[in-house]
Amino acid sequence: MKMLEQGESFSLRAVARGAGVSATAPYRHFADREALESALAVEGFRELKADLIAASRPSHAAELADFGVAYVVFALRRPALFRLMLGPCGEHDVRRQAAEDVLELLESTIRTVLPEADAEALATAGWALAHGLAFLHMDGKLSTAGQGEVADRVRSAFGAIMSAAGSADPTA
Amino acid sequence: MKMLEQGESFSLRAVARGAGVSATAPYRHFADREALESALAVEGFRELKADLIAASRPSHAAELADFGVAYVVFALRRPALFRLMLGPCGEHDVRRQAAEDVLELLESTIRTVLPEADAEALATAGWALAHGLAFLHMDGKLSTAGQGEVADRVRSAFGAIMSAAGSADPTA
């Protein structure tokens, strides 16, 4: 049960604490902090992908917003993990490929739902939109107080992007 | 000349180092780390707003993408400052109001350029889109290698959102 506590940010010692184990125990299983971080990120991406697939069975374009809602909800439910997964990473990081996979999941969905759209551009825009909403909510720039407020905002934002894809050429 | 160095993240000592001054010198001017952080953030928002206004004189909807490009370029040029400005903040943080001001700048521009659109929803979507693109590029999830690659990607993403606003109801 390797979990990141709600409030605190990632550190090797914080993970050990969260697991109820001494600060040095993780070294039995991981070479160093970076190896632990990568393993947590990979597991996190597995969960995120499962959430995205579960939340959305997009039969038409509007339901793509469900992807966005699931993405933002995941980020708000596990902020430390989300930051770990999608935070700064180097050139040859496993997280780079994992993030690419998420983008491709979105892209292939768009290809079946909106075959006439520029799937690559639209997938990038959709991902960036969800990503921006996730960070703005996580970082307290948009309110998360109201019941259903977050989901409504995400849906309304996706409404703007997605109705474009069917009706206009997304490349300016 | 209070600046944040390119690579390193914000800390009181890092700012002092960047200013070529001892670690304790900032206490002559700021009560504590948080006061320094707020002052830098406020100054940063002033610069960002100036960049946004300078980069874009939106006469029609497509040019709103210039806002997005300026936003992302600012983030990539001053990543530590950008993270400081738009990173986690509490309920009564000056940065909250400053961020709100940026949103309102975008919103009022939309109101004059696209009077028929849902300006509030569209401004939030546009901000989130630019914000997501900024973080995805900063954090190495989207390539920043190619000449003009970033600006092209931002324009193409904004194309998708903005052409919607003129042609369809952005609320799903």
Add this chain to the structure above:
DNA sequence: TGTACATCAGTGAACGCGCGTTCACTGATGTAC
């Protein structure tokens, strides 16, 4: 069944690091008379 040994997850003390912060100080500049 019992004895000897290997394996292996976890422990606690210790290290060096950068951090925020305090403290008493120095040295330059400005002001009063």
Add this chain to the structure above:
DNA sequence: TGTACATCAGTGAACGCGCGTTCACTGATGTAC
């Protein structure tokens, strides 16, 4: 013009903290014979 004093930006030593990491260790479990 010179002397006495206040102001104030900056200094360097020192503190306690959480971090990543090392080290020698303990104690439980499994395996060989």
